[in-house]
Amino acid sequence: xxxxxxxxxxxxQQPLHAIALEVAPSRRTQxxxxxxxxxxxxxxxxxxxxxxxxxxxxxxxVLDGEDARLLVVxxxxxxxxPESALDYARRLAALAPEVSDQLLLVMRAYVEKPRTTVGxxxxxxxxxxxxxxxxxxxLALSRRLMLEMAELGLPVxxxxxxxxxxxxxxDLLSWAAIGxxxxxxxxxxEMVSGLDLPVGFKNGTDGSLGIATDAMRSAAHAHQHFGIDxxxxxxxxxxAGNADTHLVLRGGHQGPNFxxxxxxxxxxxxxxxxxxxxxxxDCSHANSGKDPLRQPAVLEDxxxxxxxxxxxxxxxxxxxxxxxGAQSLSCDLRYxxxxxxxxxxxxxxxxxxxxxxxxxxx
Ligand SMILES: O=C[C@H](O)[C@H](O)COP(=O)(O)O
Ligand SMILES: C=C(OP(=O)(O)O)C(=O)O
Numbered sequence: 001x002x003x004x005x006x007x008x009x010x011x012x013q014q015p016l017h018a019i020a021l022e023v024a025p026s027r028r029t030q031x032x033x034x035x036x037x038x039x040x041x042x043x044x045x046x047x048x049x050x051x052x053x054x055x056x057x058x059x060x061x062v063l064d065g066e067d068a069r070l071l072v073v074x075x076x077x078x079x080x081x082p083e084s085a086l087d088y089a090r091r092l093a094a095l096a097p098e099v100s101d102q103l104l105l106v107m108r109a110y111v112e113k114p115r116t117t118v119g120x121x122x123x124x125x126x127x128x129x130x131x132x133x134x135x136x137x138x139l140a141l142s143r144r145l146m147l148e149m150a151e152l153g154l155p156v157x158x159x160x161x162x163x164x165x166x167x168x169x170x171d172l173l174s175w176a177a178i179g180x181x182x183x184x185x186x187x188x189x190e191m192v193s194g195l196d197l198p199v200g201f202k203n204g205t206d207g208s209l210g211i212a213t214d215a216m217r218s219a220a221h222a223h224q225h226f227g228i229d230x231x232x233x234x235x236x237x238x239x240a241g242n243a244d245t246h247l248v249l250r251g252g253h254q255g256p257n258f259x260x261x262x263x264x265x266x267x268x269x270x271x272x273x274x275x276x277x278x279x280x281x282d283c284s285h286a287n288s289g290k291d292p293l294r295q296p297a298v299l300e301d302x303x304x305x306x307x308x309x310x311x312x313x314x315x316x317x318x319x320x321x322x323x324x325g326a327q328s329l330s331c332d333l334r335y336x337x338x339x340x341x342x343x344x345x346x347x348x349x350x351x352x353x354x355x356x357x358x359x360x361x362x
Contacts, residue, residue, distance in 0.1 A: 032136050032232075033136060034232030035167035035168050035232065036230040036231050038143055039230070042140065042143045044171050048147070048151065049171070051150065052150060052171070052172065055155035056175075056197050056198065059106065059175050059198050062314055062315065063198055064276070064278070065311060065314065069100075069102055069104050070103050070316065070356070070360065071104050071280065071315030071316070072104065072105050072315065072356075073106045073157045073175060073177075073280070073316070074092065074105060074317070074320050075089075075092070075107050075157075075318075075321075076110065076343055077113075077284075077340040077343055078110045078111070078113050078120075078122055078123070079109060079110060079111055080123060081333070081336075082123075082144075084321070085109070085145060086145070086148060087322060087336065088346065089107055089148070089149045092107055095350055095354075099356075101361070102357040102360040102361055103353060103356065103357050105353070106157045106175055107155065107156050108158075108317065108318075108319070109142075111138070111158060112158070112159060112161035113159075113340055114181045114182060116181075119340075122161075124139055124165055125138055129329060142169060143168060143169060146172040146173075147172060156175075157173065157174065157175040159176065159177045159179050160178065160188070160192075161179065170195060174197060175197065175199070176200075177199070178199060178200070180202040180203065180205045180250055181205060183202055183204060183211045183212050184211040188215070189215050189223075190218075190219075190225040190237075191225075191227075192245060193239040193240070194240070197244070198244040198246070199244065199245050200245070200246050200247070201215040201248065202248040203250060203251075204252065205252060205253065207252020207253060207254050209247065209269055212247050212248070213275060216246070217273070219241070220245065222239055222240055223238075223239045223241075224236060225239070247279050247280070248282055249262065249263070249266060249281050249282065250287060251285055251286025251287040252286050255289075256287045256289070257287065258283070258287045258298050260308075263279060263305060263312065263313060267312040270312075277312035278312065279313055279314060280313075280314060280315040280317060281313065281316050281317070282316075283298035283299050283316055283317060283318050283319075284317065284319040285341070290341065290342065291342070292319060292325065293324065295319070295320075295344050296352045298316075299318065299352055299356060300356075303356050303359050306360070307359065319341055319343045320344045320346065320349040321336055321338045321343035321346070322345060322346050323337045323346070324337075324348065325345075326339065326340065
């Protein structure tokens with residue numbers, strides 16, 4: 001049996017010359033577990049499901065302004081080593097109660113990475129970091145890790161990049177992002193319209209807010225789209241629309257957009273479109289000029305704007321790992337250092353979060 005026959009349902013397992021199936025010579029397929037199989041193997045308990053429902057409500061309340069705290073999505077640019085990610089999560093879980101009167105901390109658990117051209121695409125795609133592309137293991141490892149983070153009491157956030165992957169993980173999430181490279185994609189907007197969790201759309205890499213506001217309007221609508229069901233079968237998916245989307249300012253090719261004038265302009269743009277002004281500032285990426293050590297200054301500015309009355313600012317995102325900086329992917333990796341974008345180390349992160357909470361209290 002050849003590789004194509006092995007993935008076909010029995011009904012179409014006829015000799016290949018008898019059916020009109022064209023297989024591109026540049027494409028091979030291998031079966032993966034279905035979302036239902038993985039969810040059964042790594043189930044979400046009733047208790048954790050209840051916790052995640054409550055955490056989604058808590059995130060919604062902050063985004064809606066019913067809860068005056070600041071949402072903080074914080075964690076590694078990407079997770080490449082489950083051990084250091086859990087080490088980080090334990091530290092974050094220990095800090096959370098200390099600042100919870102002012103900050104709602106959410107663990108950034110990014111397991112898929114959008115690349116400008118090519119590069120390592122994340123734990124889901126290549127968990128062994130060697131190009132072997134063991135995606136079955138990547139899905140299982142990512143789900144296990146998110147379950148463990150949830151068990152620590154942390155709300156979990158990720159970027160949803162490949163819509164097929166969402167079905168394996170979305171029950172574990174309290175917040176998700178659609179990245180700068182995919183906010184304009186109809187397929188991602190359709191996916192978000194069927195997610196029962198708050199989702200931030202980032203502005204484009206060129207700095208344009210229009211694609212994110214269009215995305216919010218599209219995702220708020222009901223859609224019918226192509227997808228798969230939990231059994232992995234092709235399916236017509238009908239979605240109800242997601243009212244819990246918001247704008248994430250991440251800067252663009254022209255520079256940052258976290259300053260007071262840019263935030264006010266973004267707010268006015270949302271209001272003009274009749275969209276509730278809910279804004280998150282990504283302190284990293286083009287807002288920090290990709291220098292992770294500039295994130296504290298961005299956070300400080302956002303806190304100052306909040307204190308000056310800019311109440312459209314509902315949250316921030318920080319790229320942070322155990323240690324400052326980044327390293328290239330090699331066989332001799334330093335523990336707790338990002339292998340994608342540079343991160344602020346834990347010591348600095350903990351200090352600025354405590355300081356932000358103190359300033360907001362004051
Ligand atoms: O956050 C991560 C990166 O900015 C994003 O994945 C793009 O990375 P790249 O430009 O290095 O491919
Ligand atoms: C890729 C990311 O961000 P952006 O889409 O803003 O580049 C990210 O947050 O990891």
